[in-house]
Amino acid sequence: MSEQIITITIDGQEVKGTPGQTIMEVADSAGVYIPRLCFLKGLTPHGSCRVCVVNVNGRPQTSCTQPIANGMVVENDTEEIKQLRKDIIDMLFVEGNHYCQFCEKSGNCELQAVAYRLGITAPKYPYQFPNKEIDATHPDIFLDLNRCILCARCIQTSRDVDGKTVFEFVNRGPEKKISVNADAKLSDTNLDVTDKVVDSCPVGSILKKRVGFAVPIGKRIYDKEAIGSEIEKG
Amino acid sequence: MSENMKRIVIEPVTRVEGHGKVSILLDEQNKVKQARLHIVEFRGFEKFIQGRPYWEVPVLVQRLCGICPVSHHLAAAKAMDRIVGGENLTPTAEKMRRLCHYGQVLQSHVLHFFHLCSPDLLFGFDADPAIRNIIGVINKFPELAVQGVMMRKYGQEIIKATAGKKIHGTGAIPGGVNKNLSIEERDSLLKDLDQMMEWGKGAVKVAKDYTMENFDMVAPFGTFDSNHMSLIREDGAMDLYDGKLRAIDPEGNKIFDHVDVQKYTDYLLEEVKDWSYMKFPFIKSIGPEKGWYRVGPLSRINTCDFIDTPEAEKERKEFMALTDGKPNQITLAYHWTRMIEALHAIEKINELLHDSDLQGTDLVVTGKRREETVAMLEAPRGTLIHHYRVNKDDQVEMANLIVSTTNNNTAMNASVTKVAEDHLSGVEITEGLLNHIEVAIRAYDPCLSCATHAMGQMPLIISLFDHEGKLIDKKTKE
The missing domain is CATH 3.30.70.20 (Alpha-Beta Plaits)
Incomplete structure (x- = not known):
């Protein structure tokens, strides 16, 4: 039996993946960059830095931990998300x-x-x-x-x-x-x-x-x- | 302050790098009683680099300055060469560093001469301050202003090619360098070299002609007899990157010669005074009263036996002939000697760009580890001393930085006093007369930020107080 294909959209672009893959994984495969800091390939993602946050069906989620599901509407490159990320980075800079x-x-x-x-x-x-x-x-x-x-x-x-x-x-x-x-x-x-x-x-x-x-x-x-x-x- | 005296304060001194103020104390007859250059910045580099890893120091300490960071970068790298036992650099490493340094000397010297000083020299010390500035120079002498900009740019391009960035690069690392000069970089720099040589010669002529045409005014202006100190090469040649210490007295007799820089504390001491953040170094064997000295272009031309590049050597000979080979003490001759050095730097750049060692690939050496290190270098403004101790965990434990301007501290105060006595005593004080004080300070091209190891830019405030300390006049310029 062929593997199930899951289709989501990232900023309106259709992206396909398989069950268990995260939003970040399928975005990477599709050539869509989602900024990140605590994520490192090979380690279990834990979503702690929040820099990879995207809007999933209108709710903020960490893309490194959120598995994909059919019909998900993901917003990555929006002013709102970009501002959230900037605020996080800003805080990291001033806290150290x-x-x-x-x-x-x-x-x-x-x-x-x-x-x-x-x-x-x-x-x-x-x-x-x-x-x-x-x-x-x-x-x-x-x-x-x-x-x-x-x-x-x-x-x-x-x-x-x-x-x-x-x-x-x-x-x-x-x-x-x-x-x-x-x-x-x-x-x-x-x-x-x-x-x-x-x-x-x-x-x-x-x-x-x-x-x-x-x-x-x-x-x-x-x-x-x-x-x-x-x-x-x- | 005693009764019946007035104090004049020039704060900050303008068209110098950094922040300082001058205070002049006048008696009832407006005679100068005391004149002092106060350095009012405090930066604390020597303290906050404690604990940092030694390989970070060349990149960290250069942040002392945005004009000649290469000096601190290279002095610290030379110091750290000794920490890693890599002081015998590969030819590629030493020549890359030298090229970087000559690029810096050129850009710093032309910045000072064309941008900071030329308004005084071209328009006169007491010309209307509205035109006595760089914009005035651009309007009236556009060709000269453009030369200044282009020569500085060329020096900056050399720094970029050797250190990766025009300001605050990373080229020198302990035991060597992190890059060589590519053929493309070399060819791009060679393209403008002939023009630089022509302009370099022209700049010496401008400085020389100014001095000779105004000799009666220039010769005594802020001038006094002093000792001079610089590094010199083994054979007595001027060497801006490396060498041993030589100090001469006002007659040209050697006070010490070929002193290993590691032993500088046997020959030099620093005095602290409560009215300045800048220390006052002096030659130990003579004492603080008469042991102070000058450094920088004038001193280097006075102390060296010769310059190893033909055009600059020709100019040096002509300069020294003025005083029959004896040390030249004319404070405003710093400008002339500065331009001789700029020409020397261009000649050296020419030599190096034609040297294939710059394309070598052997960049770093290391050897036996040391814990304590001293390095010296002739920065554009004079002898620069970096002294560090590094612990077994690779952290800096102690740092002492004696920068060029600190070496000139007493001399600058002497020049301020001389000019105040000669020009300000018993007359009504005007802005133009106060600028005379600044002209004397500018001759040294002081970097006051470096010397105290502030940042920012402030307006010039001149305050005149009566004998009761009441403010009776105040002039401000942006």
Whole structure:
């Protein structure tokens, strides 16, 4: 028996998928980019950053977690949705200490790239200037929580891909933060520079030491093309 | 303030990089009792880079300045070369950095001469401020103004080709560079080189002719005898990127020579005064009273034995002949020497663009790790010192930045005092006379933001107080 085909529309464009696929998955296949931050291919999506929110039959839903159903009407590229996303990104910027000017992730940073894609030139909310921790104890990895956006990609990658549980969330609400193996220092963990978790961070929080700025301006991931272009090109 | 005295405040000083103010204290006869240049910015770079990883420092500290960030970028990179044991750079890396630096020296020097100073030189120090500005220059001397813009653009293009961006790039990394110069980049820069050479020579002539035609006024203006200091190459040549320290006294005798920059604290000390955020460095063996010195283009021409590019060397010889080879102390001669250096930078750019090492692919070296490091470089405004300590976890523990303008602090105060005494004593104070003070400060091309490690732009406020501290006159210009 042939597999059931589900048809939805995204911004009026008919898109087909199969049962169990999410809106984001079918959008990607159809070359429609939905901005995202906490989503990373290979990990279980959890919809926590809310950047991929789309209107589904008039209701906001996270596209990385919402399975498709026949006849769904999805709005992605609307002013309302775009504004919601911009507000989220704005808040992420002011809640941390994101100094792109001297951050080695600049040009390769997903937060910066999504902000540029959405046309954010400066945050509209006041900067919070929080005190955040730095952990430089690991010989090969530098952890800078000033730039952490609590996407949980490191928690999932370490646990589900590397099998190590190096990172975990502690505290709640505004106090929520990434912690290292029950408050030990990074050097006390079994984290290795070859672990997949090191490449999982969308911002400049988990960094390989001593390689910053080795890629010249012009050759960084988002120097020439906006984030999402690879999806739009198919 | 004692009785029967007046205080004049010039705040901020305009057409300089950054924010400072001048206060002049007059007695009942309007004689100058005291004149001071106060640096009223505070930035705190040395403190907030503590804890940051060392490889971030060259990109972070260049944010001190938008005019010569390359100086801080390269000085920090040179320092971090030593942290990673990579101070013996590959030819490609060293030449790429040098090219970047010469591009910067050119753009910074022409910006200062054509945009910041030319209004004073072309219209006169006390000309109507409504025309004594860059717009006035564009209206009356359009060709000169365009040359200034185009030469600066050329320097900026070089910076972009070597560091990725015209301002605040990332070219230099610990132990080397992150790119070479492509053939396309090289050819694009070679295209305009002949024009730059011609304009460079022309700029030296403008500065020289101005000095010689107005010699009686220029020679004593804010002028005094001082020591001079700069880096020099092993063979005594001018070297803007690297070398060892030489200091000379007013007669040209060497106070110290070929001093390893790692040992600078054995030769230089810094004094703190309660009326300025900027420190006052001096030569340790002579003491704070007489041990202060000047840096920058005038000092570099005075200290070096020769310049290793023919056109600039010809100009240096002509300049030094004025004083029979002795150090030239004319403060306004900073402009002439600045343009000689701009010409030198163009010649060096020419040399480098014809060097195939720039297309090499061996970009980075590392070696034995160190914890403490000093690096120096001749920035457009003078000797720049970066000193860091990095812990075993790769974090900066200590930073001390002695920037060019700080090195010139006492000298700028001496020039302010000299001009105040010569021009402001016993006469009615006018805007034009107050501009004389600013002209003397501008000669040094000070970067006050860098020197205190503020941002923003403020109007010039000149306040005149009577002996009771009552405001009796106030002039403001935007």
